[in-house]
Amino acid sequence: MELLTYIINHSRKHQRDLVISLLDLKNAFGEVSHDLIKMSLKFHHIPDHIITLIECFYTDYHVSIGTKSFVSNPIKVEKGVLQGDCLSPVIFNLCFNTLLKTIEDQRIKQVGYHFNEFLAPRHWFQFADDTALVTSSSEDNQLLLNVFSKWCIWSDLKVRVDKCTSFGIRKNNTTSIQYEPYLKICNEIMPTVNVGERFVYLGKEFGYSMETGFIKEELIKD
Numbered sequence: 001m002e003l004l005t006y007i008i009n010h011s012r013k014h015q016r017d018l019v020i021s022l023l024d025l026k027n028a029f030g031e032v033s034h035d036l037i038k039m040s041l042k043f044h045h046i047p048d049h050i051i052t053l054i055e056c057f058y059t060d061y062h063v064s065i066g067t068k069s070f071v072s073n074p075i076k077v078e079k080g081v082l083q084g085d086c087l088s089p090v091i092f093n094l095c096f097n098t099l100l101k102t103i104e105d106q107r108i109k110q111v112g113y114h115f116n117e118f119l120a121p122r123h124w125f126q127f128a129d130d131t132a133l134v135t136s137s138s139e140d141n142q143l144l145l146n147v148f149s150k151w152c153i154w155s156d157l158k159v160r161v162d163k164c165t166s167f168g169i170r171k172n173n174t175t176s177i178q179y180e181p182y183l184k185i186c187n188e189i190m191p192t193v194n195v196g197e198r199f200v201y202l203g204k205e206f207g208y209s210m211e212t213g214f215i216k217e218e219l220i221k222d
Contacts, residue, residue: 024163
């Protein structure tokens with residue numbers, strides 16, 4: 001996540017506006033519709049015989065829960081990718097890629113944060129179901145949030161608004177400051193990172209100053 005670190009430092013040092021939104025889906029791997037899986041495979045031009053094999057794998061699939069004293073009756077799996085299956089992460093990524101392909105449009109990319117004149121602006125970070133939207137204004141960030149919300153409605157995935165959060169930096173006179181953007185997703189107001197506090201993305205903590213002293217303190221304390 002060095003690029004996200006660089007973008008935050010670039011925004012602060014050059015007094016550029018920056019808005020980051022972190023999004024969370026409710027039980028993402030367990031809520032994927034089997035119809036979405038089939039559609040996503042076709043969207044990515046997977047050969048028909050492979051689609052048929054995967055479709056058979058997900059048709060009338062049952063699991064049982066075993067304990068020391070009993071084994072439950074078979075439970076039909078009606079949605080979600082199968083747990084413990086090495087193919088499941090690939091299938092999930094293919095489903096999510098239907099969104100990423102949509103936002104590849106150059107007009108949408110232009111709402112991202114410009115940090116290098118020779119490179120395209122960065123507007124989206126995605127790893128599995130962990131999403132971070134990066135823009136130069138709250139208006140542009142809201143545009144991407146609307147796209148994400150529409151895709152979730154289409155794909156029948158639910159956003160955990162209480163687990164989402166937004167982080168902002170903006171110019172104030174001759175310096176830059178952290179602030180709390182006003183953004184909405186799924187018609188609900190998104191929580192914000194309080195001024196002076198940090199957020200976590202893919203296990204790394206990010207903040208306005210990007211100081212690392214607190215990491216050393218925690219390691220010494222532990």
